[in-house]
Amino acid sequence: AAVGLLSAPLASASSVYIASLCRGGLCTDPKFPILDFDQEKGECLCRAHPCWDNRGISHACPDDSGMPFLRFTHSQDGDLQCSCSRLAIYDSLHISRVLCPGHACNSADFPILDWGPVEGKCFCRASPCPSQADLASQCTDPDTPILHYREEKDVAGPVKPKCDCVAKLDRPFSGLRGKRSVQSSASCTWNGKQI
Numbered sequence: 001a002a003v004g005l006l007s008a009p010l011a012s013a014s015s016v017y018i019a020s021l022c023r024g025g026l027c028t029d030p031k032f033p034i035l036d037f038d039q040e041k042g043e044c045l046c047r048a049h050p051c052w053d054n055r056g057i058s059h060a061c062p063d064d065s066g067m068p069f070l071r072f073t074h075s076q077d078g079d080l081q082c083s084c085s086r087l088a089i090y091d092s093l094h095i096s097r098v099l100c101p102g103h104a105c106n107s108a109d110f111p112i113l114d115w116g117p118v119e120g121k122c123f124c125r126a127s128p129c130p131s132q133a134d135l136a137s138q139c140t141d142p143d144t145p146i147l148h149y150r151e152e153k154d155v156a157g158p159v160k161p162k163c164d165c166v167a168k169l170d171r172p173f174s175g176l177r178g179k180r181s182v183q184s185s186a187s188c189t190w191n192g193k194q195i
Contacts, residue, residue, distance in 0.1 A: 014090040014149050016128050017115040023151045023159065030172045035150065037094040047093055051082035052171040060170065061085075069146070070169050073113075076102035087111045088139070088146040090166070095122070129163035139165040 018037060027035045027046035034047040051059040051072050061070045061084035071085045074097045087108060095115050096103075105113045105124035114125045128149045129138075139147050144165040152160045 015092045015095055015112060015114045016125065016149065017117065018092045018094065019128075019149055019151045019161075020159075023153050026150070030167065033167065033169060034090060034093065036092050039094060039098055049169045049171065050080055050093055054080055054082055058171055063142075068168070072096060073104040074101040088168070090146060090148050090169070128161065138163075141165060143167060 014035075018035065021037050022035050022044035025035050025044045025046075027033050029046060032046035032048050034049060036045060036047045037043070038045050049070060049072070051070050059070060059082040061068050065084060067084040067086050069085045069088045071083050071087070071089060072091055072093075073081045073083075075081060078097060078101050080097075085106070087106070089111055091113065095113055099115045100113055100122035103113055103122045105111050107124060110124035110126050112125045112127065114123060115121075116123055127147065129147050139145050145168055146166050148164050148166040150162050150164065152162055154160075
C-alpha cells in the first residue's frame with residue numbers, strides 16, 4: 001500500500017477566494033474546465049486552460065514524466081508561463097494574471113496561490129479540503145486525479161464546502177478537421193442549472 005501512496009499524485013485543490021466569488025458555479029464542459037472570475041465583466045465563467053493555446057503553442061505534460069500536471073503562472077509583466085508539475089492544482093487565471101502576477105506556489109504543503117481580500121495580498125495556502133493526511137487516499141482514479149475545492153449555497157442555507165475529484169487538465173481532442181476554436185471561455189452551471 002505504501003508504494004501506491006508514493007506514486008499517487010500530490011492532490012491539492014483550488015482557490016478559496018475564487019470558490020467564494022463563484023459560489024455554486026460548476027464547469028462541466030471539458031473544453032472549459034476552470035471556474036474563474038472575469039474582473040472586466042464582473043462575473044464568473046468557465047475558462048479553457050491558458051496553456052492549451054499560448055501564442056499558438058499547445059502545452060501538455062506526459063503522464064509518465066513524473067510531472068504530469070500542467071500549471072501556469074504569470075510574470076510580473078503579465079507574460080504567461082506554462083510548466084509541468086507533480087502538484088495537481090487548478091490554478092486561477094484571475095489570481096495569477098490580475099491579482100498576483102509574479103507570484104508562484106511550488107511547495108507541496110502550500111501549493112495554492114490565493115488572494116486574501118481583507119489583507120489585499122497574495123499568499124500560498126494549504127489545501128482547504130479535509131486533512132492533508134487523507135489527500136493521498138483521495139483522487140486515486142487516473143481519470144479524475146485533481147482535488148478541487150468549491151462552495152455551494154442553498155437560497156436560505158449555509159455555505160457548504162465541497163471537495164471533488166476532477167479531470168486532469170489535458171486539452172480535449174477537437175478532431176482532425178475543421179477550424180480551430182478561438183473561444184476561451186464559456187458560461188458556468190449554477191447549482192445544476194445552465195446560465
